[in-house]
Amino acid sequence: MKQSITLNKITKFVGFGFLGTLKSIFTGNIEKEDFKNFLRKVIVPLASMLLFIGLWHMGAKTLFNIEAEYKIEKALTEQGQEAANAMEACIASGAIKCQPNTLPSPSQVWASFQTLLEDHLVIRADKAAFIEKTASLNAKRLSDGKNAITYTGRPSFVDQIFTSIKTVFAGFFLALLIAVPIGVVIGLSKTLRSSVNWLIQILKPVSPVVWLLLVFMIVKTLTKNSESDSAFIISFISVGLCSMWATLVNTAMGVSTVDKDYINVAKVLKLGTFQKIFKVILPSALPLIFTGLRITLSVSWMVLIAIELLAQSPGLGSFVWEEFQNGAIDSNSKIIVAMFIIGGIGFLLDRIMLTVQNMISFDKNDGI
Amino acid sequence: MAYLELNNIYKTYGKDGNATEVLSNINLSIEEGEFVAIVGFTGSGKTTLVNLINGLLQPTSGEVLFKGEPVVGTSHERGVIFQNYSLLPWLTVGQNIYMAVKEAFPKKNKAELNSIVADYVDMVSLSHAINKRPKELSGGMRQRVAVARALAMKPEMIIMDEPLGALDALTRGNLQDEILNIWGKDKRTALLITNDVDEGIYMADRIIPLRPGPNATLGPEFKIDIDRPRDKTEMNDNPHFKKTRNAIIEYLMDIGNERKSVSTTEYVLPELSPKDFVNRF
Ligand SMILES: Nc1ncnc2c1ncn2[C@@H]1O[C@H](COP(=O)(O)OP(=O)(O)OP(=O)(O)O)[C@@H](O)[C@H]1O
Ligand SMILES: [Mg+2]
Numbered sequence: 001m002k003q004s005i006t007l008n009k010i011t012k013f014v015g016f017g018f019l020g021t022l023k024s025i026f027t028g029n030i031e032k033e034d035f036k037n038f039l040r041k042v043i044v045p046l047a048s049m050l051l052f053i054g055l056w057h058m059g060a061k062t063l064f065n066i067e068a069e070y071k072i073e074k075a076l077t078e079q080g081q082e083a084a085n086a087m088e089a090c091i092a093s094g095a096i097k098c099q100p101n102t103l104p105s106p107s108q109v110w111a112s113f114q115t116l117l118e119d120h121l122v123i124r125a126d127k128a129a130f131i132e133k134t135a136s137l138n139a140k141r142l143s144d145g146k147n148a149i150t151y152t153g154r155p156s157f158v159d160q161i162f163t164s165i166k167t168v169f170a171g172f173f174l175a176l177l178i179a180v181p182i183g184v185v186i187g188l189s190k191t192l193r194s195s196v197n198w199l200i201q202i203l204k205p206v207s208p209v210v211w212l213l214l215v216f217m218i219v220k221t222l223t224k225n226s227e228s229d230s231a232f233i234i235s236f237i238s239v240g241l242c243s244m245w246a247t248l249v250n251t252a253m254g255v256s257t258v259d260k261d262y263i264n265v266a267k268v269l270k271l272g273t274f275q276k277i278f279k280v281i282l283p284s285a286l287p288l289i290f291t292g293l294r295i296t297l298s299v300s301w302m303v304l305i306a307i308e309l310l311a312q313s314p315g316l317g318s319f320v321w322e323e324f325q326n327g328a329i330d331s332n333s334k335i336i337v338a339m340f341i342i343g344g345i346g347f348l349l350d351r352i353m354l355t356v357q358n359m360i361s362f363d364k365n366d367g368i
Numbered sequence: 369m370a371y372l373e374l375n376n377i378y379k380t381y382g383k384d385g386n387a388t389e390v391l392s393n394i395n396l397s398i399e400e401g402e403f404v405a406i407v408g409f410t411g412s413g414k415t416t417l418v419n420l421i422n423g424l425l426q427p428t429s430g431e432v433l434f435k436g437e438p439v440v441g442t443s444h445e446r447g448v449i450f451q452n453y454s455l456l457p458w459l460t461v462g463q464n465i466y467m468a469v470k471e472a473f474p475k476k477n478k479a480e481l482n483s484i485v486a487d488y489v490d491m492v493s494l495s496h497a498i499n500k501r502p503k504e505l506s507g508g509m510r511q512r513v514a515v516a517r518a519l520a521m522k523p524e525m526i527i528m529d530e531p532l533g534a535l536d537a538l539t540r541g542n543l544q545d546e547i548l549n550i551w552g553k554d555k556r557t558a559l560l561i562t563n564d565v566d567e568g569i570y571m572a573d574r575i576i577p578l579r580p581g582p583n584a585t586l587g588p589e590f591k592i593d594i595d596r597p598r599d600k601t602e603m604n605d606n607p608h609f610k611k612t613r614n615a616i617i618e619y620l621m622d623i624g625n626e627r628k629s630v631s632t633t634e635y636v637l638p639e640l641s642p643k644d645f646v647n648r649f
Contacts, residue, residue, distance in 0.1 A: 270444060280456065
């Protein structure tokens with residue numbers, strides 16, 4: 001019983017409160033209020049999703065027809081009636097070479113999703129086989145003092161997702177490590193705050209692209225003689241630099257606007273500076289700091305795609321870019337799959353931060 | 369020389385154009401071991417006065433002397449019960465008090481500190497809520513935590529800013545007795561700000577009214593010559609009690625009326641008559 005209560009709380013916390021409703025429906029104790037909730041939280045979103053897919057399908061079909069008619073028309077004017085007929089037949093047959101290039105339909109996207117998953121399984125099997133094959137050889141090479149042979153095959157879609165997540169978290173933690181301490185220091189001193197304010201205001205709106213170029217200039221030189229993965233370093237540092245501003249500003253604000261009552265308590269208890277900062281100022285600023293971190297994480301994820309695309313570091317961004325340049329028949333639908341995955345992960349990351357934020361917030365009585 | 373002395377205190381908030389002088393020419397001296405109550409209207413500057421004494425504020429002119437030394441900052445010798453509780457919301461009841469006790473007795477070990485915390489939490493009968501956070505407590509419970517926090521530090525002088533305002537009569541009575549108990553035990557000194565004349569008479573040796581602000585000054589003092597320990601029911605029949613009580617209330621009503629008549633603006637009321645007043649009845 002206890003366990004199910006905490007489970008309920010957690011699902012509610014994470015924003016999946018409707019699971020509770022779903023459960024009470026399955027266990028049979030539906031009340032009117034429950035039913036209404038069920039309608040609002042499950043049926044209505046599902047219906048709107050179906051509607052969305054329907055509209056998408058129709059839109060894609062219309063675009064397809066426009067593209068197809070244009071192709072037939074072109075064949076007619078350039079090569080005559082015969083070619084036009086051939087083109088029409090070719091399009092109707094679904095042959096790859098004459099498919100119109102346009103917005104893919106939902107079913108095509110779904111098919112691409114499955115292709116990508118299968119591709120992942122194949123690559124994973126390949127990789128495992130490779131490792132097994134080279135195991136003894138590598139052991140020998142290592143004992144001879146040589147470097148081991150590593151798998152250098154093409155990364156699968158799923159690998160790219162994990163690379164992106166890795167980069168985003170590296171960037172996020174970099175932002176956290178830079179922005180929180182600096183924010184605290186700035187927040188504590190009025191003089192410091194006004195002296196760096198202009199710098200922050202100028203750097204904050206700088207576009208991710210410019211950060212990337214800046215980081216590129218520096219990191220390229222620094223990593224000249226090392227074998228480290230400079231594309232990864234460049235992209236995670238750029239992500240961190242782009243996204244840290246929200247945390248920096250929020251931390252400084254939280255620290256500088258601590259409730260006067262709490263400061264009075266610290267004074268009356270005669271807390272030392274260190275104690276005052278760690279026992280009064282920081283706890284009281286924590287909710288604002290976490291709001292900043294949440295913004296930082298979502299900005300990280302948003303700029304990551306653009307930065308990977310430019311830095312040519314592996315990940316979802318370069319996946320999208322490669323598919324776009326590739327121009328294969330299912331490229332468009334793969335791009336859309338990536339779009340949904342990117343959105344879904346972004347949503348998930350935001351939820352995780354929201355959960356953490358609620359957990360540390362002392363303003364609410366959730367009691368978890 | 370008095371234990372606490374306020375000489376010609378003036379306190380002004382704000383600067384130049386929109387400066388308001390809240391307190392004017394405040395003179396007060398409290399002897400060691402005395403219990404003094406200050407009664408006053410809301411907004412007259414009672415909290416300002418308290419903060420001048422505990423060292424959170426500095427007077428615009430005049431001096432506050434504590435044991436002959438000018439007050440320049442806060443001190444553990446003067447414990448404060450804040451009017452708005454000022455508990456740290458991210459700490460539990462126990463942790464809030466522990467933090468204060470640890471600062472007051474840095475040499476004591478953890479177990480000793482914890483037992484002090486437990487004693488004082490028990491004194492304000494909040495043992496069941498020791499692990500709760502302030503947000504989960506009622507206003508009265510929070511006030512009791514604030515009382516426990518200040519008393520647990522065993523200050524030489526206890527400064528209380530309307531400490532029992534949000535409590536029901538019964539709890540209020542109990543806490544009054546606890547405070548008197550602690551005050552009497554080691555002969556501490558106490559300053560109580562209150563808006564309840566009866567509370568002042570029950571607890572204090574002297575009651576001093578603070579006249580309404582701006583430019584609030586202290587009024588004439590009223591001595592309470594009733595033997596301790598005092599008994600609430602017996603006191604009601606005590607002629608001295610009746611006389612003092614009436615005198616204080618009369619004085620407060622007088623300055624209240626004065627305040628009304630001081631305002632010279634005339635308000636012209638629009639002529640209003642209820643629309644269908646007759647038809648209603
Ligand atoms: N920090 C401040 N800056 C400017 N004005 C202030 C400040 N603090 C208090 N005042 C003003 O000083 C006056 C007295 O305030 P104070 O809080 O001392 O009153 P009080 O007697 O404690 O009232 P209450 O009974 O409601 O607690 C009020 O008019 C208030 O507006
Ligand atoms: Mg006050």
